[in-house]
Amino acid sequence: MIIVMKKSATDGQVDRVVEWIESVGYRAHLSRGTERTIIGAVGDARGREQIRSVAHLPGVENVVPILKPYKLASREFREQDTVVRVGGVEIGNGSFTVMAGPCAVETEEQLMECAYVAKKAGAQILRGGAFKPRTSPYSFQGLEEAGLKLLKKVRERTGLPVVTEVVNPADVDLVEAHADILQIGARNVQNFALLKRVGQARKPVLLKRGMMTTIEELLMSAEYILSEGNPDVILCERGIRTFETATRNTLDLSAVVVLKQLSHLPVIVDPSHAAGHWKYVAPLARAAVAVGADGIIVEVHPEPEKAVSDGMQSLKPEKFYKLMEDIGVLESAMRQVRANS
Amino acid sequence: MIIVMKKSATDGQVDRVVEWIESVGYRAHLSRGTERTIIGAVGDARGREQIRSVAHLPGVENVVPILKPYKLASREFREQDTVVRVGGVEIGNGSFTVMAGPCAVETEEQLMECAYVAKKAGAQILRGGAFKPRTSPYSFQGLEEAGLKLLKKVRERTGLPVVTEVVNPADVDLVEAHADILQIGARNVQNFALLKRVGQARKPVLLKRGMMTTIEELLMSAEYILSEGNPDVILCERGIRTFETATRNTLDLSAVVVLKQLSHLPVIVDPSHAAGHWKYVAPLARAAVAVGADGIIVEVHPEPEKAVSDGMQSLKPEKFYKLMEDIGVLESAMRQVRANS
Amino acid sequence: MIIVMKKSATDGQVDRVVEWIESVGYRAHLSRGTERTIIGAVGDARGREQIRSVAHLPGVENVVPILKPYKLASREFREQDTVVRVGGVEIGNGSFTVMAGPCAVETEEQLMECAYVAKKAGAQILRGGAFKPRTSPYSFQGLEEAGLKLLKKVRERTGLPVVTEVVNPADVDLVEAHADILQIGARNVQNFALLKRVGQARKPVLLKRGMMTTIEELLMSAEYILSEGNPDVILCERGIRTFETATRNTLDLSAVVVLKQLSHLPVIVDPSHAAGHWKYVAPLARAAVAVGADGIIVEVHPEPEKAVSDGMQSLKPEKFYKLMEDIGVLESAMRQVRANS
């Protein structure tokens, strides 16, 4: 923590700040510049919150934190990439994983057809929502337990591992019993009660960045899960909220690069929710490969115009087949790029 | 719903859109302009989601929703202002309600002192967090049940009704047994499982706008609570996330005006979390009176530099006394403004 | 400037950074913490840009600037409030100045009627655009020189000083010859060629914050004007761009408080452009008084539904009369608030 004193700060005020820093168990390093006195406060994380209150002392202009607030999620804690294993699939091992399926589980037929399309195209994991967090209480809220049972059934028939969202701490056991990856949606990225609970689960967690979550906050949310003992967290960039309205959200592909530098956790991209329109999904998915993401999660629906939820952003099967081909071409290119480094 | 066809749309494409609209139980109104054909789709809310998928049909350029997605929260549903009654306090009756207290309940002494300051200054409701949703898993997470007991005790001794946050659906009964108003924090504004659960409670709910929540989405979150049967929702503007970093968040006081026009629910302001620094709290609280808010919720702490959480944004007692005087002066002014209308 | 080294930085890397700092004429202060070595770089502003490039050196994690980049605009440079004098009007002397008039000058009749309404209501300054920066090349671009002549004529007849926008460095002399205050619009806040040119003018400048401008950048833009020799800059908060679409922009009233703390320059508010709808203008204008602004600039039009530009956000005369009464009531209240401090 760096404390910047006002230009007009007196020696007495500087002394009082130093005293106060020491009173909360930190050490103070004084550095007098031509225009400002700067005081470094060195100590461990426990005093971190209290130390910020030094801002109340007279003569203090500003308080600048220096250390990152997350540990287990950081590259410094673990230099090697974390690889999350689900069924036979490895996420984060340098290959590109595709999770595909409908926004919501609707019927057995719909889910089986999606799984068939996903498998035929070469996707490794099936997505599908049984609990749907919807902006409106009057919108379809998902098939809930019945939806989970369908997911399990289709998984058994097709061999595709399944990722599905959990929204209530009370449902974590149930979802864990039916699915292979527990998804935390963007709106729950700071639902800390839920994060703690999935941190106690034994299945990997797919953690989506919230629409207004900074990269640092996303890593702090991952830290909640990791610190409860679950090491298998997959981060997901899915678009942030900006002033631009031409797309549903603004996909922040730089976040993939920053996250992979700051953290050892795998990072995937959700182009469907980011764009909000199927027309934009394929180019963004290709860009996700080229930027170095570990995979995508993408909405596919046999008849998007009949989907009960998010039909506008779902790809039809033939578009998805083409996208999977293109992803293959770009993956080869990226292997060459990496080989040349 | 308005469907805007492309300039190049053929008659056959227009016909297919009309057909499709009718197939989901809506009626279609055709309107041919010089540059575009526009089709109005009229029906009830149930088809609302599916109708959007018309965007997949060839020739469609854009789909524009016309109706507001909330009903119970709207001024059209209920023209008169809702007044929420808590103990002897009425929120939303034209007066200005002040809720004050520490960010977090720390000790009995701290809470009693805060309550004493709040009461002496003329605040009507005591705030204090027992469950603290913190960005970091390593930060103080609140005294939890012990904190609730302290709140109840202090409420009994001082007669001040108490507002406190609930973060897990499983805790709603417990919090309801100890507090007078259940607070939903900004990070849980779209935690729909929690919203549904407090919608079944019999105590009023203070619903904070999220950092990334639009006004319409806030009203949809209120709709979740109202639609479960709880009519007593107090909305709270607490700052949104923008590119500006001089303040913790950007307090959106226009939202107060817009909300009071669109909805019958009372609207209060949290200047402490918005500003993130005690220096900015008093002017923003005064502005809240002048803009027509129904009250504020503000952080007060006897020794902010020793607070375990958010000390930087807490007012010291003497600053709070002055603020309460100023609020009184501005309230008189606003009574005159209203009398002149 | 603070240079934060990586946890893994070697002694050699630290030495090289220190050497490099000294090579650009700065002094280096070393501070070794338990987790990080931090190096303070002390020198004058000229090396400021180059010093940032230290980020390229191996072992450097982060570079944190400490000093504010503006000087003449800062409270530290000049502790007392700047009062800008225009005709008999003083802006920034503790009173509340109202600038009112149409968005665009349309005809002599329209302008005279606006001036009449403004004067009758007690506004001190007449606003009106002759050069209109419009998003569309097909929109009315203003009467240009003819509009300036009308402004001058109406000023002579009514005695009201006039504020009008200038958009091209080549027009500054012309505008200066006709108006009392030169306005720099939000879209030109970082048009540095224009800022330098009005910095050489002898009339005060009303500098609007851009939709995307941070508080610090606004002060840097003021610094451009001040550093060219023009001491009379009035800052204007007019709403920033956020994800919220219910209002045209989000009025950032906290910016008023922050600006008045960081700078000695007067700060006014434009509630018309911020809100984008006349319904929201009056409450926001009242809030501007209560938050401590030095005035407002507001759009008034005798027949808003016939205005050639921004009719939706213009107040009708009767609404403006009521607003001016309300502002008077709130000004009295604020005098009492200040007297009690």
Added chain:
Amino acid sequence: MIIVMKKSATDGQVDRVVEWIESVGYRAHLSRGTERTIIGAVGDARGREQIRSVAHLPGVENVVPILKPYKLASREFREQDTVVRVGGVEIGNGSFTVMAGPCAVETEEQLMECAYVAKKAGAQILRGGAFKPRTSPYSFQGLEEAGLKLLKKVRERTGLPVVTEVVNPADVDLVEAHADILQIGARNVQNFALLKRVGQARKPVLLKRGMMTTIEELLMSAEYILSEGNPDVILCERGIRTFETATRNTLDLSAVVVLKQLSHLPVIVDPSHAAGHWKYVAPLARAAVAVGADGIIVEVHPEPEKAVSDGMQSLKPEKFYKLMEDIGVLESAMRQVRANS
């Protein structure tokens, strides 16, 4: 334009709106729904602004524009991609153009070295700023005319066409005499006086999106240039301002996809300014290829740590060589992707 009436609107109010629409030369199409009456207003663009003022009439709830406000920039106006020709280079013809060079022209040696690196690596165009719009008046403002002369000299020696920024309408002739492409920087994207002036130039214009400019506004700014007679506009996405601070701006790659759909103009990407740090430049440049951009403009400097401006985001030559190889690999992949469509 669609006018949505309030639920409570009377027949008389509906009649008055229809009357008013017809009074400004539009035709009105009435459509009565179960909850709302909707009125379509059909006419030409000239009445567009005035028609919005219908919002003032009693009973009107909302006014929704339907038509796009730009014409010449739209895909509807010109279906085929515009190809901009500069020297022997074609921008927008399906290949990927790389513009590279220093942020600012510093010395002849520096510029020659950059040009050498750019040419050796296979870049087609040399970038370099002679007029530098800087946030601070105390920062290096560019070599101005002397810089232009250096650019011309290096262009003659190397044969590389040159792109450089113009910031003042008064300098357009001068810049046009020395450079091949006139750049409008992000801060001048709505400097309409400047846009009109470069619209009269005979050299192509590289128009950067502002940090807070919507896609629609960017196209409106292009429209300013096109409507003055200059058909050669290259759009450039360079990052928008969001709440995220880990990168200087948030590169909005979806904007490339949306722009290419809405407009026939070529679209390039500036990963250097978006990211603000050289570490993030290469992955974002690769993503630009994969998303379908027509090129990039990227900062390269022989000794970034000695650059007078933006050194932190400049690539060193060896990193740039590797990037150019990688771009080649991805271009081949994209050719295959396109061939398969």
